[in-house]
Amino acid sequence: MLEIKNLHAAVDGVAILKGIDLTINAGEVHAIMGPNGSGKSTLAQVLAGHPAYEVTEGSVTYEGRDLLGLEPEERACAGVFLAFQYPVEIHGITNAYFLRAAINAKRKCQDLEELDPIDFMEMLEEKLDVIGWTDSLMERPVNHGFSGGEKKRNEILQMAVLEPKLAVLDETDSGLDIDALKAVADAVNKLRSPDNASLVVTHYQRLLNFIVPDFVHVLARGRIAKSGGKELALELESKGYDWIKEPAGV
Amino acid sequence: MTSSVEHHVSQPYKYGWTTEVESDRVPAGLNEDIIRLISQKKEEPEWLLEWRLKAFRNWLKLTEPSWANVEYEPVDYQAISYYAAPKKEKKLESLDEVDPKVLETFNKLGIPLEEQKRLAGVAVDAVFDSVSVATTFKEKLAEHGVIFLPFSEAVKQHPDLVREYLGSVVPATDNFFAALNSAVFTDGSFVYVPKGVRCPMELSTYFRINAAATGQFERTLIVADEGAYVSYLEGCSAPMRDENQLHAAVVELVAMKDAEIKYSTVQNWYPGDENGKGGIYNFVTKRGDCRGNNAKISWTQVETGSAITWKYPSCLLTGDNTVGEFYSVAVTNNHQQADTGTKMIHIGKNTRSTIVSKGISAGKSQNTYRGQVKIMKRAEGARNFSQCDSMLIGDKCGAHTFPYIDVRNSSAIMEHEATTSKIGEDQIFYCQQRGLSAEDAVSMIVNGFCKEVFRELPMEFAVEAQNLLGISLEGSVG
Numbered sequence: 001m002l003e004i005k006n007l008h009a010a011v012d013g014v015a016i017l018k019g020i021d022l023t024i025n026a027g028e029v030h031a032i033m034g035p036n037g038s039g040k041s042t043l044a045q046v047l048a049g050h051p052a053y054e055v056t057e058g059s060v061t062y063e064g065r066d067l068l069g070l071e072p073e074e075r076a077c078a079g080v081f082l083a084f085q086y087p088v089e090i091h092g093i094t095n096a097y098f099l100r101a102a103i104n105a106k107r108k109c110q111d112l113e114e115l116d117p118i119d120f121m122e123m124l125e126e127k128l129d130v131i132g133w134t135d136s137l138m139e140r141p142v143n144h145g146f147s148g149g150e151k152k153r154n155e156i157l158q159m160a161v162l163e164p165k166l167a168v169l170d171e172t173d174s175g176l177d178i179d180a181l182k183a184v185a186d187a188v189n190k191l192r193s194p195d196n197a198s199l200v201v202t203h204y205q206r207l208l209n210f211i212v213p214d215f216v217h218v219l220a221r222g223r224i225a226k227s228g229g230k231e232l233a234l235e236l237e238s239k240g241y242d243w244i245k246e247p248a249g250v
Numbered sequence: 251m252t253s254s255v256e257h258h259v260s261q262p263y264k265y266g267w268t269t270e271v272e273s274d275r276v277p278a279g280l281n282e283d284i285i286r287l288i289s290q291k292k293e294e295p296e297w298l299l300e301w302r303l304k305a306f307r308n309w310l311k312l313t314e315p316s317w318a319n320v321e322y323e324p325v326d327y328q329a330i331s332y333y334a335a336p337k338k339e340k341k342l343e344s345l346d347e348v349d350p351k352v353l354e355t356f357n358k359l360g361i362p363l364e365e366q367k368r369l370a371g372v373a374v375d376a377v378f379d380s381v382s383v384a385t386t387f388k389e390k391l392a393e394h395g396v397i398f399l400p401f402s403e404a405v406k407q408h409p410d411l412v413r414e415y416l417g418s419v420v421p422a423t424d425n426f427f428a429a430l431n432s433a434v435f436t437d438g439s440f441v442y443v444p445k446g447v448r449c450p451m452e453l454s455t456y457f458r459i460n461a462a463a464t465g466q467f468e469r470t471l472i473v474a475d476e477g478a479y480v481s482y483l484e485g486c487s488a489p490m491r492d493e494n495q496l497h498a499a500v501v502e503l504v505a506m507k508d509a510e511i512k513y514s515t516v517q518n519w520y521p522g523d524e525n526g527k528g529g530i531y532n533f534v535t536k537r538g539d540c541r542g543n544n545a546k547i548s549w550t551q552v553e554t555g556s557a558i559t560w561k562y563p564s565c566l567l568t569g570d571n572t573v574g575e576f577y578s579v580a581v582t583n584n585h586q587q588a589d590t591g592t593k594m595i596h597i598g599k600n601t602r603s604t605i606v607s608k609g610i611s612a613g614k615s616q617n618t619y620r621g622q623v624k625i626m627k628r629a630e631g632a633r634n635f636s637q638c639d640s641m642l643i644g645d646k647c648g649a650h651t652f653p654y655i656d657v658r659n660s661s662a663i664m665e666h667e668a669t670t671s672k673i674g675e676d677q678i679f680y681c682q683q684r685g686l687s688a689e690d691a692v693s694m695i696v697n698g699f700c701k702e703v704f705r706e707l708p709m710e711f712a713v714e715a716q717n718l719l720g721i722s723l724e725g726s727v728g
């Protein structure tokens with residue numbers, strides 16, 4: 001589904017990613033871990049196409065297409081979803097309006113008819129049932145006045161509605177208490193299927209107790225320093241990141 | 251992209267001008283003989299000529315105001331021709347003959363097909379003949395005793411009414427541009443709604459189908475007699491261009507006891523090219539008088555066009571318990587300059603006013619809100635609420651707010667809120683990540699910002715106004 005080859009990226013001329021290689025197949029959950037400043041969030045932003053991040057070398061192929069050649073909205077319509085670490089507030093637009101605009105943008109790419117507000121509400125109810133939530137925060141302005149937990153939950157709700165093929169979760173666990181963390185992880189698990197894949201970016205192993213990955217990659221100084229199964233995350237939890245950084249030899 | 255659409259939309263149909271037009275144009279320049287000539291051509295009564303001459307003599311003593319936050323080359327008032335007969339455009343056979351880019355803009359605005367034809371100068375078919383529709387409206391209005399006529403017709407048919415109210419809200423001496431208008435105005439609209447009558451339709455509907463070509467010096471007078479109600483919409487969301495760069499209209503509203511007037515404007519005059527060349531100067535005086543107790547006047551405006559806008563729709567809250575409202579969205583892009591706002595003059599007791607102003611600046615434009623709230627000595631128990639929000643797109647534009655508050659009665663309650671926000675790259679990226687294009691994202695955010703004002707527009711225009719905002723801001727992010 002996704003093949004990243006020798007990816008280099010910079011922000012304001014400062015090189016952050018220095019040669020990432022990563023392959024993700026449908027049905028897999030990959031976790032990206034690493035210390036602060038190792039480039040985890042940069043990788044997430046580059047995949048989504050944030051204009052502030054400049055790709056200087058390498059390639060990203062997504063379902064046979066050159067992902068880096070697509071506009072951010074084209075990537076979204078192709079099924080790439082980023083759950084933001086810091087979801088953005090938009091005043092004056094209700095969550096319902098925003099979400100319906102998003103789903104209709106996607107449906108337009110797929111040559112499907114737009115959902116009217118009634119069909120949309122029906123679809124939303126179904127999704128809420130799937131992830132087991134009741135309060136959808138729909139009548140409030142997008143992320144405005146939301147608590148940290150509500151913002152993160154809102155990201156997952158958008159993911160549930162937009163049904164991405166590749167979901168990138170950027171530190172979705174940060175700022176969540178344990179109950180909220182469970183609720184979010186639970187929803188993510190319910191959305192897992194053999195057809196989609198997730199890339200879970202996190203600083204702490206804690207999240208991976210709930211969203212169990214197939215593969216764990218440790219990022220250090222802009223490269224993948226070590227890859228392994230889910231047990232690698234536990235090893236990191238007990239030993240910290242220092243032992244990884246050294247043998248990377250960058 | 252925007253400029254080319256504007257360009258195509260704004261081109262007059264070059265083969266549509268007849269030579270007769272040229273012969274029916276008075277020579278350039280302004281003096282008493284020209285005014286006499288205009289009055290004569292319009293077969294006006296003596297009192298109106300005198301009124302014009304008085305305005306002209308006053309105008310000579312006035313100087314052009316320079317306090318507005320706008321800059322432009324001086325206008326040569328002697329180089330303007332102040333009267334030209336209405337022009338006839340050659341009718342096209344079908345929409346196929348219309349420039350596809352024009353149609354694209356119409357479609358983006360969501361303008362109904364039949365109306366597209368009219369706007370583009372296509373002959374309308376017999377089934378939906380605009381003349382017959384207009385006639386139906388006319389009959390319906392007449393049934394209720396509502397008078398709705400071109401100004402010059404009203405002068406002939408209802409001279410006493412016109413004479414009673416003309417200049418009673420905006421005196422001919424009011425300001426430089428109003429005086430100029432009073433001296434040389436050629437046409438406009440006159441509305442009179444009799445006592446207790448609720449006008450059975452939005453006058454917009456009629457107006458748009460009838461679509462009198464708006465002149466350079468338009469004069470509008472709307473009178474709602476005791477207990478009457480009328481909703482009027484001027485303008486059109488389709489781009490409009492005029493060869494005359496200077497526009498100085500005057501609009502007067504009179505609301506008698508228990509009457510209500512709702513006046514909505516969608517203004518999309520040609521704003522000039524990307525460098526600001528060739529756009530319309532829109533210097534307008536709009537004022538309503540809540541003359542009787544419990545009267546209400548509400549102004550709603552969506553201003554997206556013109557190179558320069560100088561416009562302050564105002565309310566005189568003369569009667570007790572009267573209500574004045576001003577809801578405004580002003581969008582400026584490229585090199586546009588807008589200095590707009592309102593005046594609420596509280597004269598009667600327990601008068602209330604509400605001001606909601608949304609200014610959006612993009613490109614290298616300058617957007618100014620200028621508002622005055624004045625509470626006179628005898629205006630016991632007056633209340634005002636003002637909210638002025640500015641939104642910036644990009645970092646080369648400017649937003650300015652000049653509120654003037656003058657309270658002479660200590661029982662007044664005044665509230666003023668102001669915010670400034672900026673559409674950030676992160677907001678746009680967030681929307682893009684959810685599948686929206688950058689332009690749709692801006693349009694959505696801006697429409698959210700403006701919705702308090704759009705809510706006040708008649709339904710059919712609210713949708714067009716939203717689309718218009720998107721088009722006006724095209725190319726403002728990239």
